[in-house]
Amino acid sequence: MIEKSIFKKALLDSVLSKIHEIENSDLPYVDTDEGYDNRIFDLIKGRNMASGISFRNRLKIGIIAAILICLTMIMSITAIRSNSVKLLTNAHKEYFEIIVTSDSNTFPTNIEKIYIPSYMPESYELKAITKRELFTQVIWSNNSYNIRLQQTIVSKNTNIHFDTEHSKLEYAVLGGYELYCVNAEGNRYVSWITEEYSFLLVCPSDIEFSEIEKIIESMESQEG
Amino acid sequence: MLSLYLSMLDEPESNKRLTDIYLENKAWMLRLANSILRNEEQAKDAVHNVFLETVKLFRKSPKKASEISKPFLYVAVKNSCFSLVKDTQRTQVISADKFLNLGSYENVEHIVETRDAYKQLMNFISSMPEIYSDVLVLKYIYYLSINEIAAIVKVSSTTVRTRLKRGKKIITKRFGGIL
Numbered sequence: 442m443i444e445k446s447i448f449k450k451a452l453l454d455s456v457l458s459k460i461h462e463i464e465n466s467d468l469p470y471v472d473t474d475e476g477y478d479n480r481i482f483d484l485i486k487g488r489n490m491a492s493g494i495s496f497r498n499r500l501k502i503g504i505i506a507a508i509l510i511c512l513t514m515i516m517s518i519t520a521i522r523s524n525s526v527k528l529l530t531n532a533h534k535e536y537f538e539i540i541v542t543s544d545s546n547t548f549p550t551n552i553e554k555i556y557i558p559s560y561m562p563e564s565y566e567l568k569a570i571t572k573r574e575l576f577t578q579v580i581w582s583n584n585s586y587n588i589r590l591q592q593t594i595v596s597k598n599t600n601i602h603f604d605t606e607h608s609k610l611e612y613a614v615l616g617g618y619e620l621y622c623v624n625a626e627g628n629r630y631v632s633w634i635t636e637e638y639s640f641l642l643v644c645p646s647d648i649e650f651s652e653i654e655k656i657i658e659s660m661e662s663q664e665g
Numbered sequence: 666m667l668s669l670y671l672s673m674l675d676e677p678e679s680n681k682r683l684t685d686i687y688l689e690n691k692a693w694m695l696r697l698a699n700s701i702l703r704n705e706e707q708a709k710d711a712v713h714n715v716f717l718e719t720v721k722l723f724r725k726s727p728k729k730a731s732e733i734s735k736p737f738l739y740v741a742v743k744n745s746c747f748s749l750v751k752d753t754q755r756t757q758v759i760s761a762d763k764f765l766n767l768g769s770y771e772n773v774e775h776i777v778e779t780r781d782a783y784k785q786l787m788n789f790i791s792s793m794p795e796i797y798s799d800v801l802v803l804k805y806i807y808y809l810s811i812n813e814i815a816a817i818v819k820v821s822s823t824t825v826r827t828r829l830k831r832g833k834k835i836i837t838k839r840f841g842g843i844l
Contacts, residue, residue, distance in 0.1 A: 443840050
């Protein structure tokens with residue numbers, strides 16, 4: 442007889458392994474235009490367009506929560522700067538929370554500058570770029586694994602949770618930027634927030650952190 | 666019809682959750698759909714239909730819907746594709762195994778022996794026909810009702826019950842049942 446909890450976990454893991462195969466396969470990507478994405482967003486949001494887009498993933502068995510890295514050039518994580526983004530952090534028992542707030546309403550309403558790294562680890566080639574009004578996604582691939590960079594606008598009261606119940610949240614400082622990292626399911630999730638955008642870099646866990654540093658440091662802006 | 670669904674999601678939390686789900690998963694969902702349908706436009710329709718059903722689930726059972734994750738989307742996309750195929754080819758139902766090479770069915774007696782019992786269980790589940798494992802996933806992981814499962818896999822409630830029964834029978838035959 443199998444215990445129900447074990448059976449459930451095996452069910453989950455068997456499907457997740459199939460999804461992992463898809464994500465790392467050479468199946469062609471399907472590009473979507475802005476109209477398609479807007480159809481989905483209209484379907485999801487209905488009349489309420491006020492809420493911003495934030496990365497908030499819940500970690501369940503076999504599923505990793507996305508990590509957001511708070512990145513400011515001048516201030517520390519709890520410092521306050523007038524007329525700029527204020528980041529408040531709270532450490533709870535099961536999750537770590539970052540709340541974006543500001544005294545002024547200076548957040549962008551669309552992606553004005555796209556940040557793309559000029560450096561990638563050897564063998565990774567640019568695979569796909571998705572540009573939308575509120576987010577961009579760039580994917581590199583070496584035919585076995587993908588590296589993905591997502592950029593979205595932040596807005597007042599953007600709220601990000603890191604599920605720390607099932608994985609260890611690591612903190613690092615890189616060139617004055619504060620990074621929060623999580624390793625899970627063979628991937629490393631690295632995220633940070635600037636005054637205008639939030640970034641999420643997802644790459645295989647076996648990529649050295651020194652390589653990730655080079656990727657982040659090589660980010661260059663392009664007009665959106 | 667869309668306007669009906671537009672009024673459904675009034676909760677900002679639900680909006681954020683679903684938007685995040687879309688942004689995080691749309692790439693592999695579209696690739697999966699395209700691999701089944703071999704048509705990008707139909708693949709987009711299939712993924713769109715998945716979110717239509719997901720919005721309905723959010724309206725009906727917000728607590729269950731808040732647990733939606735990758736396995737749910739995987740099952741939903743696959744069955745959305747098969748439903749599209751059935752609609753266009755009414756005289757022929759395409760078998761799940763024919764499209765996907767990701768988990769082919771093996772006879773119970775031919776399961777590879779492994780020392781790790783859990784790995785053996787996982788391999789066995791992966792080798793089951795996906796018509797059975799799909800409903801087991803939606804039932805045991807997401808606690809959906811028979812009718813809710815029927816809406817996702819696009820079959821009748823009776824068929825869902827039959828598939829659940831047969832899926833559990835396969836597990837019981839091999840492992841003696843589920844506690």
